[in-house]
Structures are given as C-alpha cells and as structure tokens.
Amino acid sequence: MEDQQSKEVQAVYKQLIEAWNNQNARGMADLFAENGESIGFDGSQSIGREEIFSHLDPIFEHHQTAQFVSKVKNVHLLSSNVVMIRAIAGMIPPQSSDLNPNVNTHHTLILVKKAGKWYIQLFQNTPAQFHGRPELVERMTEELRQLLT
Template sequence: MPADSALTRDAVVTLYTRVLEAWNSRDAAAFAAQFATHGGTVGFDGSEMDGRDAIESELGRIFADHTPATYVARVREVRPLGPGAMLLRAVAGMVPPGQTAIMPERNAIQSVVAVLENGEPRITMYQNTPARFDGRPHLGEQLTDELSAVHRSGRIVDAD
C-alpha cells in the first residue's frame, strides 16, 4: 500500500482477520506483525502488552505452554476516527481445542484502533473486554447464538 493511501474499511477488516488467524494458528510472529511498532493490546484478563516485540515474546511464551481456544468474530462497526486512523468494533467468541461449541464465558467485545505505519495498516490498540452482561443473561445467550452462527459458517470473521 503506498504511503499516501487512505486507510479503508476493507483494509482494517483484513488486518483484524489476519490477527485472529494468527492467534488461531498460534503464530506469535504473525500476530505481532499486525501491530504498529509501538502498538499495544489489553487481553481478556486485563493483561497489557506494549510494543510489537513484547507482544511477540509474550504470545510466543503463551503458545509454547498451551493451546488456546480459537476465535470467531463478527464485525459490528468500522469508522474513521480522523485522518489516518480507524476504529473497528467487533464481538468475538472462542471455541476450545477439540470442541465444536462457543464458550459463552469467553465471549468478548473487541475494539481495534488501526493506523497507517509506513503506508501499511497496523493495529495501534487492540482491546478485549469480557462480554458478561451482568444481570442480563438473555444478552449473553443472544451473543453466543450470533457467534455460533459465524462458527457454523466456517468463517473466522463475519464482516458483512
């Protein structure tokens, strides 16, 4: 992508898809490569990783120690924040290894801020927030049903 290219919805959805594909493949280097040099992430448990190198190192350790559940997601919104920055909001679910169903307790709301770095779309912030819906179990059930439909479709990310 040339340095003067605008950040597009399709580019941001592709970036998000690549980061989830890398997670699902347990490829720490490919996951981290989607981030800006000084990009950061806040995990489902509140842990923070700052910088592409730290992200790769920590995920490499995690992936070496165990096989995490795989993601499926539905993009809810992609919109510009200003020149050269876009926000992607999505809902995500996880399927444990050897299982076929979404784990409702791992459903999440994900936010990604994407920027252009050296003319390429990169993530500057990726935040995972548990979708617990305290006191509103029907919302959790609806989200699990929605994410289960994405999973059954065979897609990792539904952005339609």
C-alpha cells in the same frame, strides 16, 4: 468510510484472528505499530511489538488455545489515517465444536496508517459477561454461532 479502507482494516483484523487461531505469536505481533498496545482478556497489557510477541509466544508454546470466531460490528474512520473497529468474538475450546459463552468478548481496535500500511495501535479484548443479564450473553453467543454453520 470508503469501502476500500474498510476492507483493508478488516483484513488486518482478520489476520490478527487467524494468527491467534494458528498460534502464531510473531504473525500477531507484526500486525501492531512499533509502539502498539495489546490489552488481553485478563487485563494483561503489552506495549510494543517485541513485548507483545514475548507475551504471546509462551502462551502458544505451552497451551492449546481456543479458536476465535469473530464478527466485525462496525468500522469508524476517525481521521484519514486512524480507524476504530468494534467486533464481537467467541471462543471454541480445544476438543469442542461449540462456543464457550463464558469467554465471549468485545474486540476494540484502533488502527493507524503509516507509510501506506495499516497497523494496530491498540487491541483491547474485553470480556462480555453482561453481569445479571444472561439473555445478552445468549444473544451474543447465538449471533456468533450463526458463523459456525
């Protein structure tokens, strides 16, 4: 993948994380394609910018959400206008300075380029619980903790 394209799509992912961390539902929703889809940590599915906004806005309005810490693991060009990003993420709960390993997650995004701009077509937030393999949870948590220092 060309470095410029990789930088562009990683910037969109960074904007998504920053919008979450700033509790900006409109900022998050506007990063999605018009018919984009978000699948949340709990399996909630929202399709379309307005539905994504309508799902996120009350969460941010009524809850102090944890802050994401994330790391892009790879970027794959699937076609000239379609890219997949895989990342790992952890969350720092409110009033804490450390990650909660129980909510580590894998982020998978498919981005599409329309009219020269990248949009998120799919964002999936999958729990990384590694059932029966606590060493993998700890390894991921330590990898993310490196980003805190």
